[in-house]
Structures are given as C-alpha cells and as structure tokens.
Amino acid sequence: MTTPDSMALGNDARDMALTDSASNRRNVLDLDDFSAEEIFSVLDDTGAMVEVLGRDIKKVPTLRGRVVVTMFYESSTRTRISFEEAGKVLSADVINMSSSGSSVDKGESLLNTGLTLQAMGVDVVVVRHPHAGAPYLLARHLPKVSVINAGDGLHAHPTQALLDMYTMREKLGSLSGARVVIVGDVLHSRVARSNLWGLTKVGAQVILSGPTTLMPLDLLGGRGELEEDHPFAQVDVDTDLDRAIQGADVVMALRLQSERQHSGFLPSLREYIRRWQVTEERLGKANPGALVMHPGPMNEGVEISTSLAHGDSSVIEAQVTNGVAVRMALLYRLCAGQGNRIGDDP
C-alpha cells in the first residue's frame, strides 16, 4: 500500500507529532495481539490527534484518497459517528452502510458484502456485528482491505478499550499500577473483554465486580486450564462492590440491559441498584480523584447514579471526545503503514 502519498503522509506525521512507528498492522480485531509498546504508540498518536481536533479548522489531508466504509449490523450512535468524523477529519472518503436498506436486506451474506466492498477498492472496513468473530471472517477473506472491529457480539470492542486507556492515562498520568474496577454485566460485555486485554498488558490492576450470574463462570471459580501467565489469570473478581472499590483509581460502570432481568439473570433492577449501582457514596471509598467512566449509552439511575454521571469525577464526555482521536490514530496507523497489507497476518 505504498503510494505516491507517502511523502505527504510523512510530512503530516511531522506536522502532527505522530510516533514514528513503521506499523505492519493490517487489522484491528482485538487488543490480544497488541504489545504494550504498540498500545502506548497508539495512545501517543491519539494525543497528536487530540491536538488536531482542537484546531480551528479540523481537517488534515493525511488520508486523502482513502476510502473507509462503516458496516454497522447493529445500531450505534457514538461509535459510528465517531469513526465517520475520524475519517473525515483525516480527509478520507467515508461511506456509511447499515444493514437495513442495503443488500443485507436481500439476504446477502456478510462475506459476500465484504467481497463486494473489496472489489470496489475500499481501503478500510469498520464493522460492527451482533456475532462474535464477524470481523475475523472478513479479515480472513479480504486480503486487500484493513478491518477494524467496532464491536462484535460479546467478544471485543478494541477502539473503546483504547479510548478508555487514553482517557485514564490522560487523567491519571500513568496506567501502570492503576486500580481499575469494572462493574456490572461482565458476561455480556465486549467492552470489559477488550479492556481486560489492554489494561493487563499495560500493567494496570483490574478488578471485576457485579452479579455472579453476570460473570463468566471460569473467572469466578477455578481458572480451569488457564495458564498462569495468561492475562485473564491476573484479573481479580470481587462481587462486593463496596470492598472492590476501596483504593480504586478508576470505576467503570457497564451498561445493564433491561432484558437481563427478564431472562432471569437478576431478581430485579431494584436489587441490582442496591448492590452494584456506582454512586457518590460508594465512590467515596475510592482513591481521591478517582475517575468515573462509562462506555455508553448509559441507563442513568441503574448502573450509575445521575448525579455521578454528570458530576466532577465523571470523564464520560472526555471518553467520547477521545474516541474520535483514537479512531483517527488507528485509521492513520492502518493506512500509513509501510508493511505488507497483502496476505495473511502472522
């Protein structure tokens, strides 16, 4: 994918204080194949993108001539618009496809839709899908396209985890040793899964709290055949939120979908709120200056109290702002990489 633009990209890189990492990365599927160094490199680039977003004229020519398609098979506001804005600020041509009103309505398979986009010369496909692994299917079959996972089933949401880590680092100064408490429906959370990979790699301490019924059984009890050096083996689970939150630097509430009550995971929302709602009182047990985070969309008054969601500790809006910058950094990384984009990844 070396193009006549590469000089321009280089100039942009200097202009925007981007890291000088010659990335071979083709896809962003999850954070499990990111090293700590690469995560830090992305976060550094994100800082440069935040600077661009703060300019009077939010437009740089970096990705001029690149085509980015967002394929959303699940509803989304912030993630889709965030990717669209990220692409447009970098001057990419961004095309939005949703499953309704497209050939998906006619029963076209995900794979055939992907092949069609590849044949049209699309450079990057951003995909959200209700099934875990859908971006992997595309990545496996589309050698000429970069795939970014914008959320797949219960599996992963790597750009969310990166924006969460950027926000934490920005506010705390360092991720290493930070005590991060993730609260709520871990079982059904792709955000939690990607954060587990990312945070453990950069040396943060992760504590999961929430109802036992909404926790993967293998994290609750014995770790099965998990190897000791596996990142998930370093995660602590404490269902007593009042205890887990002590000394926390970050408290991240996860979205609780109301259907969890109807399918029997919870006796009632009332009991959930009593035991696991992130409140000002509970936050009082955390470290002074602890951050309150939420990947959105929030159910205020359920997993998080309204006053806390909009209070001084909340960095929820900063997460959204940083989300655009993180996605700019990733689009830059995939399109500007000098590595081999043709063929399978290692």
Place this chain on the structure above:
Amino acid sequence: MINRTYNRPVLIKGARIVDPGRGIDVVGDTLTQEGRIVSAGPTLTPSNVPDGTHTIPANGLVVAPGFIDLHAHLREPGYEYKETIATGTQAAARGGFTSLCCMPNTDPAIDNEAMVELVKRRVDSDAVVRVFPIGAVTKGRKGRELSEMEELAAAGVVAYSDDGDPVYDPNIMRLALTYTLDLGMPVINHCQENGLCCGGVMAEGWIATRLGLPGIPAAAEEAMVSRDLALAEMTGGWLHLAHLSTAGSVDLVRQARQRGVSVTCEVCPQHLYLTDEWALGYQGDLRCTAGSRNYDTSTKVYPPLRSRSDVEALIAGLAEGVIDCIATDHAPHEVASKEVTYEEASFGISVLETALGSLLSLVHGGRISMSTLVDRLTVGPARVLGPSFEKYATLEAGSPADLVLFDPNLEWTVDTSQFASKGRNTPLQGVPLKGRVVATMVDGRLVHQDFGV
C-alpha cells in the same frame, strides 16, 4: 448395495492380524474367497492358496475386521448438497468402515416404512459399503408421538434415534424405552438439555469467554444423561447414549453400569483428539499469536469440543470399557454453511476419512492398545447392534469378508480436497496424522485401495 460378482480370492500376506473378537493379535496370512474369510491367522503354504489368488504383500500393515460406524449422517434424502449415500459410503470405504448406520434426520425424516425402503433402494444402487438405517423415535422427529417402531423394525432399521435433537420430553423418552422392550433394539439419545444451552455454540470455559461466544456447559449433556439413565433403570429399556463428551458423563455411565442399568454408549474421534482450544484456529497451539484465524467454524460441532481433562476422561473410559464403541457422528456440510460467523455456522465435522489417523494417536501415545482400538471400532458397535452383527466384527473363517488393511505408521497430511465426502468441514485440514487405510474390503470385494503409498 454390494456388487455380488466377487473378485478372485485375495491373500493378504504377512500383515499383523488384529481380531479382538477372537482374541487374536498375530502376524500371519488372511485369505478371502467368494466373499468370505477362509482363514485369518496362520501363515499359509502355497498348497493352501487357490490358483489365481491375488496376493497383497502386507508386511508392516495391520488387517482387522472392517470398522462399524453406529452414527453417520449421510444426508440423503433432502440434503444431497451436503452428502449422498454414494459419496458418504465412498468416504467410509476410505476410512476403513465397512458398515455405517445412518441417522434419520433427513428431509423428510426416516420415520416410516416407505422412507426406510427409499433409503434401502438408494443404498442398493449407490452404496459401496453396508448401510443400516436408524429409524426416528418420534414421528417427524418432532418429539411428540412415537413413530411406528415395530413397522420400522420390520422394514429393517437397527436402532431408533431422533439424533440432531434429543428426545426432549422425558415422558416420551420413558415411553420409547418401554415400547422398545420387546423390539430388541436400543433407543439412541443425543443428550442436550436445551434449557442449559442458551444459544451456546462451543464449550463453556475460558476459551468461550475469551472469544465472546455463548457457552454450552458440561451440565447440559450430563443433566440429560442422568435423566435417561434413571429412565432406563426404571423401565429396563435399552438406552444407547450418543457421542459422550464430558468427564461427568463417563462417571454417570460407569456408576449406572455398576447398578446393572442396560446402557451402552459411544464416543467420537473428534472428542478424543481435539479440544475447545482449536476454536482459536491454530490447531490448539496456544503459543501462537491471535489473528484472523480465530473462530475456525470447522470446530463447531455438537457436542462441543471440550477441555483437555474431558478428553483424558473419555480416553480412560474407552480404555476401561465404560465406553463401548467409537462412532464418528460424521456430519458433512457444504462450504457456505461454514463460511459465516461462528454463531451462524452449522454444527458438525466431516469425520470418516480422518477417524483412523486421529484415533491411532492414542495407540502411538500408549494410551490404548491396538487391540482395544480395533475392538471399539468393531466388536463394540456390533454388540450394540445385536447378535446378528457379530459376523461383521470378526475375521473368523466363514464370516463375510469385511475387513480393513491399514498402515499404522504412514505419515500423511489431511487434504480435504482429496476427500470422497462432500463435507470438507474439518479442523484437521492441513494437520499431519500418522496411520492411514490402505485397503477396505466388503464381502470380499475391494471397495477402496491406496497401494500407491
């Protein structure tokens, strides 16, 4: 089904003869003539061999009774794009299987005499190995009313099963086990408590957690195994448990056996060789980095591939004899049904052509003896099918010449493009195996030979 014009006599010279039904494991000669075994054991002098005999030099090879598969999906009628009786039995011949029992989850289901006749007619014209149909337990496999089980018996089915689905209703299962008391054939159940599966697509555990895929807990199988064992104990009916996959199921069967419950059971090659780690897409090697190979849909199978400790318990149960036999659950699928997301993909693995190669790893690894392996592929399944099938599971003089000749040490790499089966869906694609079928004979006629190796 089988061409009745017999080839000339065949002498398999110098092979290791493994015939567990007779307790024989010796190097010697095997002679077949006019579709029957003449002799299998002692070395024959030329005077004992008829003129015109075709001799196969077989030093270093193993000859055994042809394998009997209690559990195969031949897909015909209704799903001929996945497999046919012709392609499925050709795959069987390549895998050393001389008899297959075909499951009735066709479209329409094999739940009445006319459907059995249709299958038998297709078998007569297309099959290269013996095929014995299994009849549905309930009409249309819907789980509500018993099929006409006696009529099915008269038409020639060898067992009953709604496989693909369990018999969900415990009272229907009770009645099936009771109604078959005087029919002399087992009810085969696919044990899966759906209320515990919750849309699961792979074994519950940390691999499923990592991949974000809904898990199927071991208890989903064990809960129904427990139920069925209690029903078999109460009714005295003959229960055969299909494709056990968990350590807990092996324990339940062991305990029931000790109480005298009439239960038999099977395990599949895939559950003795593969674990859930293979869903990560790099042949179970966890040292590899993650990448786009994750979510290998060819590992999606029911019951799901489970943990290493389950595999160990199944191997122990097989060695001990708690598990009577190995059945393939050969479940071929067309490419399109696997080139989708893991959650959308069809359940099933194409097994017939890799079964022996993967199973021999247990022998090479010293986990079970060659004789035990052959027993579980021949004597074991014949016992489930009844006394009239014993003749297919022995090399005794006078028995039908159904046999397999294999090289236990031949190393080869699985290449699904060479499969006879239409189903190319196996996680073993590209995987090296040790041990391969050289020839398969049904009724004295070579139905597969691969001497070029």
